[in-house]
Amino acid sequence: MMQAGARWGRRLAAWGLAVALGLPGAAVAQWPSAQLPPPVPAQAPAPPEPVHVWNLPAPDKAPVLESGSVYFVGTATVILRYAGFTILTDPNFLHKGDHAHLGYGLKSPRLTDPAMKFEQLPPVDLVLLSHYHGDHFDQIVEEKLPRDTRIVTTDHAARQLRERGFTAVQALDTWQSVELRRGDARLRISAMPGRHGPTGARLALPDVMGSLLEFHDRAGRQLWRMYISGDTLAIDELREIPRRHPGIDLALLHLGGTRVFGVLVTMDAEQGVQALRMIDPATAIPIHYNDYAVFMSPLEDFRKAVRAAGLEQKVKYLSHGDTHEFRVPRQRLP
Numbered sequence: 001m002m003q004a005g006a007r008w009g010r011r012l013a014a015w016g017l018a019v020a021l022g023l024p025g026a027a028v029a030q031w032p033s034a035q036l037p038p039p040v041p042a043q044a045p046a047p048p049e050p051v052h053v054w055n056l057p058a059p060d061k062a063p064v065l066e067s068g069s070v071y072f073v074g075t076a077t078v079i080l081r082y083a084g085f086t087i088l089t090d091p092n093f094l095h096k097g098d099h100a101h102l103g104y105g106l107k108s109p110r111l112t113d114p115a116m117k118f119e120q121l122p123p124v125d126l127v128l129l130s131h132y133h134g135d136h137f138d139q140i141v142e143e144k145l146p147r148d149t150r151i152v153t154t155d156h157a158a159r160q161l162r163e164r165g166f167t168a169v170q171a172l173d174t175w176q177s178v179e180l181r182r183g184d185a186r187l188r189i190s191a192m193p194g195r196h197g198p199t200g201a202r203l204a205l206p207d208v209m210g211s212l213l214e215f216h217d218r219a220g221r222q223l224w225r226m227y228i229s230g231d232t233l234a235i236d237e238l239r240e241i242p243r244r245h246p247g248i249d250l251a252l253l254h255l256g257g258t259r260v261f262g263v264l265v266t267m268d269a270e271q272g273v274q275a276l277r278m279i280d281p282a283t284a285i286p287i288h289y290n291d292y293a294v295f296m297s298p299l300e301d302f303r304k305a306v307r308a309a310g311l312e313q314k315v316k317y318l319s320h321g322d323t324h325e326f327r328v329p330r331q332r333l334p
Helices: 002-021 139-144 155-163 199-204 236-244 269-279 299-309
Strands: 052-055 067-074 077-082 085-089 099-103 106-109 126-128 151-153 169-171 177-182 185-192 210-217 222-228 250-254 283-287 323-327
Touching: 067 283, 085 185, 085 210, 151 155, 155 169, 210 236, 236 269, 250 269, 269 283, 269 299
Parallel strands: 052 177, 085 126, 126 151, 151 169, 222 250, 250 283
Antiparallel strands: 067 077, 067 323, 077 085, 099 106, 177 185, 185 210, 210 222
């Protein structure tokens, strides 16, 4: 072994000297590719400690860890129930004919009704808000949501919400996280990369974040991992998500092909398939696809693109009011 190490060291020194002197063919002749040592796989960085921890009241009884559910209200609004936690995403309870405020005086009429009224919501532990737009946090929600509701969102949205009197808002930068603890259950929510439109339109659009929800037991054993895209395009930065967090069980993809003044600002069918390939979840559910007049890429386009890509087995489709129930693999359970 020592002789082999010395031989590699002499070759490396000779190769470096030849390159430094500019000898012709040095990089190829002195260090043939067949003799290169194997590359060292890149290590994903360790996840940072959460920037904030909420300790919730202990449950009356042990939570069910074997299964959970995602209820689709409409637009990007879902109710996630698992491990004793209830999470509400991007709350939008405007009704058909109401107008969502999109900033800079722009409005878009809603074409659908939500599957439930705001008053029918169950008690929620946290609101997860991808960004501050009226089709994700509307005037009904602004008026009726209790001001002490926990909200995790972007820095831009956090500033807007605090100005409106919300007191339990936590802003996250990309890759930062918060943690909720209830009894023996843990939920870590991390901000994922996102970009709400092409680079040239960024000044006119708010910051947006995707989210990763990771459920653990007290010992740190991972139970379930879920990704929510937020209103992003299929940017290259999404490839980093499964590298840092492999084995995503479920992904909710915001589609719709939203266009403002002709500019694409959310994923259309083609980009949805690109994101599906990049994230590579066990199951994906498209949401945010038919609710507003600015949504230009119907769900049927995504269905066709998924079939053409041969990815039908990965995708489940929900209509407003449908529930996706999932089961956690037995080997993960405590």
